[in-house]
Amino acid sequence: MALSGSRVALYSGNGQGKTCISRLFRAAEPGTGNLPIRIINYDSKSGNFSFTVKQPGADDKSLSVSMSFDGTQSVNNGTGCIFHVFNSDYVHDNLVASHYSPSDDSFSGYIIGKENIDVSLKRERLNNLLQQGQQKRAAIDQAVDRARGELADLNLTRIRNYKELTTENILLLDVEPYDYDAILSEFRALNDLPENVPTLAGISFDIDSIDFDSIETLLKASFSRDEFTEEFIKEVSPKRSFIETGLDLLDGDICPFCGRRFDDEVRTLIRSYDVYVQGQEAKVADAIESHITALESLKVSYRAFDVSYQDRRNWLFRLKPAFPGLFEEELPSIPTPTDFDIVVNGVIELLNEKAGDISAACGCGAVEKLREQISSITDAISSANSALSALDQSVSGSTRALTISKQKLCVEMSKKVRSDCDSLIEERAAISEEYAKLLEEIKADEDRGRRLKRDAVAETLSRLIHSVFGNKYTFDPELFTVQLDNKVLGTDAEGVMSDGEKSVLAFCHYIASTWSLLDLEEDSAKLFFVIDDPISSLDYHYVYSVAQIIKELGSTFSLSPVRLLLMTHNTAFFNLLARNNIVGKCFTLHSGVIESCKSSYLAPYSEHLKDLYEVARGESQPTHTTGNSIRQVIETLWRFDYPAATSLGNYLETPGCSDLCNCEYVYTMCQDLSHGATPFDREQPPDDEAVKRACVTVLNHIYERYPGQLIALGIDYDLDS
Structure with missing residues (x-):
């Protein structure tokens, strides 16, 4: 397509491709949908369209549209133009x-004015x-990713707190103290807990065998000694247990050990033994020996207790990292077995001294010291059992503790990331604040010169409807609806x-909707209007209104120049546009060929003559419009040549039309085959050759009488009569 000028009118008869052209341009208009598949000829697999805008001193810019028979289409608008198309599809x-009830649904957004601040x-x-x-x-994202990776390595990805470790949540946190490393140690300790941890509480140290009160009473008391010689006591004392056992076994005058019969000397000795054993001194010695035996046993028991206590201390040391909240210190200290033995031996020494001289009263400082030490040990055992009981309970709930530790670890990691990224977050916040402030400034600057697209469309539509219909129909910009006598029509407008x-x-509506295509x-200045037959079904009053609206496009949208391609099949409208300089260039489209009009407007029958010429030459077949073209041409001659004739028939009966009357099909086609009738409406329609002869007859008639008409149209007439 080669058209010159920015305001172009293109005349073309029906079926020449105007609608197809408008649809191709409309394909470049945003939001208009796909091209109909039947826009491609039946005998073609694809179609292409190109439109080039040429400007002096600048590169050519083109619009290209291509479509395949399978419906695939490609539109590339490199013209820089905003195409706005009016056709039947629009x-x-x-x-x-919408039943001719306009809607404002698609008119959203703003138009930024030219006076807007830069x-x-x-x-x-x-x-x-x-x-x-x-x-x-x-x-910040990288820091979060690293943290999540570290937690993922610890198999914590299923923990809810892990999933909440996102940049968005980190940005919402306040800076808090954290102890990630300690919680990590706790987690690892819990995670590494042995499977079979023994029960640790219940530790004890039995001291019931020691009668401190009896020992103190024994040591403080002064006992009288029996009347035996020192030699006798020294001899008997070491063998006291043996003698007591023997006396218990004695029965009669025979020795229970050797079987010897007792003599007087032996009986005297036995009586002395019995008196000694039954005496107080022997009883005191026996008591002292019992206490010493109990104390020696206590030392042995303590050594066993110490081993058990230290074993539990080791378990506590091993398990303590898993439960740091339970234990701030270790188990209480207890005396070493050596230290304990020293204290116990102090009491034993006192008892041995007492055994040496039961009449002497002894001090009880060593006993009191042992009492205090055992009391200290008892307190330590109580405290240790309390701690170990808590530890046993914690170990039994270690699964729950591990889960809590995992959650705490994720929380502490979030705190750690927030703390580590504090400077980044503060800097980003400052940038965001500055960004928001600057955006508000820009918005305020732009708001000074912008208006709603919906308001611009409504204002223009209201003005145009008033200019066309006067007070009959009005448009309410607020309700966005057409009114008749102040009554809202809505969808009733269609009826x-x-x-x-x-x-x-x-x-x-089309003209007003142009505002919706503009953001600035x-x-x-980029607008390009493509208008296809805007006056269908209009009487001439409305035709003038449409022409006036088109003429005022420049002032409506502050355009200079106006880019306009208007296509029509109405010669009167075409001429109206040309005569009133609404368009700058006029062209015709016929059989795929665009030609510039040689005059400023078209004679109504010029295009019909071209149609007859093509049929006469066999370049095209007769159609349903051929009869109408014959009538149009002859009626034009009638009005010019013999306007006194009262009808077309009377005109054909004049002497100058005898050649037309001699062709039987000329009058028949004027009467029966014009105004859209088809040859098939007759019982015996004329064949193509008969129609061709009628076309030849009409062209011969014009050639003989008005050859300038053919010359002006560039018809090189050489047909046989």
């Missing part, structure tokens, strides 16, 4: 579907801040308005 999509430098700064903020965010009124309403008011 009317159907925007008004027919915010380019601020937007550049805004972009820099955005990049800086993104860099800070990326650094109330005539076809012509609905057509002009659709065109007004200065973008209006």
Whole structure:
């Protein structure tokens, strides 16, 4: 397609491709959907369309549209133009579907005015801040990823607190003290707990065999000694137990050990033994010996107790890291077996001294010291059992403790990341604050010169409807609806308005909707209007209104120049556009060929002559419009040549039309085959050759009488009569 000028009118008859062209342009308009598949010829597998905008001193810019028979389409608009197309598809999509009740649903957003403050430098700064903020965010993201990776290595990915360890949540946290390393040690200790930990509580040290009160009484008392010689006591004392056992076994005058019969000397000695054993001194010695034996046994018991106590101390040391909240210190200290023996031996020494002289009263300091030490040990055992009982309970609940430790570890990691990223977060927050402030400034600057697209559309639509319909129909910008006598029509508009009124309403809607394509008011310079047959079903009053709306496009959208491609099959409308300089260039489209009009407007029958010429030459087959073309041409000649004739028949009977009357099909086609009738409406329709002869006859008639008409159209007439 080669068209020159920014305001172009293109005349073309029906079926020449106007609608197809408008649809190809509409494919470049955002949000208009796919092309119909039947836009491709039946005998083709694909189709291509190209439209090039040429400007002096600049590179060509093109719109290309391609489509395959399978429905795949490609649209590439490199023209920089904003195409806005009016055709039957626009009317159907925007008004027919809504029963001619306009909707403001698609008119959202703002139009930034030309007077708007230049915010380019601020937007550049805004972009820099955005990049800086993104860099800070990326650094925080990396820290979070590292932390999550470390926790994942500990198999904590199923913990809820792990899933909550995200950058978004970290940014919401306050800085808090954390002890991640300690919790990590606790976790590892719990995780590494042995499977069979013994019960540790219940430790004890038995001291019931020691009668401290008896020992003290024994030591303090002064006992009288029996009247035996020292030699006798020295001899008997070491053998006292043996003698007591022998006396218990004595029965009669025979020795229970050797079987010897006792003599007087022996009986005297035995009586002396018995008196000694039954005496106080022997009893004291026996008591002392019993206490010493108990104390020696106590030392042995303590050594066993110490081994058990130290074993539990070792278990505590081993398990303590897993339960740090339970134990701030170790188990209480107890005396070593050696130290304990020293204290016990002190009491034993006192008892041995007492045994040497039962009449002497002894001090009890060593006994009191042993009492104090055992009391200290008892307290230590109580404290240790309390701690070990808690430890036993914790070990039994170690599974729960491990779960809690995992949760705490994730929480502490979040605190750690928040603390580690504190400077990054503060810097990002400062950037975000500056960004938000600058964005508000830009928004305030832009708001000074912007308006809602919906308001712009409504204002223009209201003005256009008033200019076309006067006070008959009005448009309420607030309700966004057409009114008749102040009554809202809504979807009733389809039944109330005539076809012509609905057509002009659709065109007004099209013009007003142009604002929805603009984000910046200065973008209006990119507008390219493509309009296909805007006056269908319109009487001439509305035709003038449409022409006036088109003429005022420049002032409506502050355009200079206006880019316009208007296509029509109505010669009167075409001429109206040309005569009133609404368009700058006029062209015709016929059989795929675009030609520039040689005059400023078209004679109504010029295109019909071209149709007849092509049929006469056999370049095209007769169609349902051929009869109408014959009638149009002859009626034009009638009005010019013999306007006194009262009818077309009377005109054909004039002498100058005898050649037309001699062709039987000329009058028949004027009467029966014009105005859209087809050859098949007759019982015996004329064949193509008969139609061709009629076309030849008409062309011969014009050639003989008005050859300039053919010359003006560039028809090189050389047909046989």
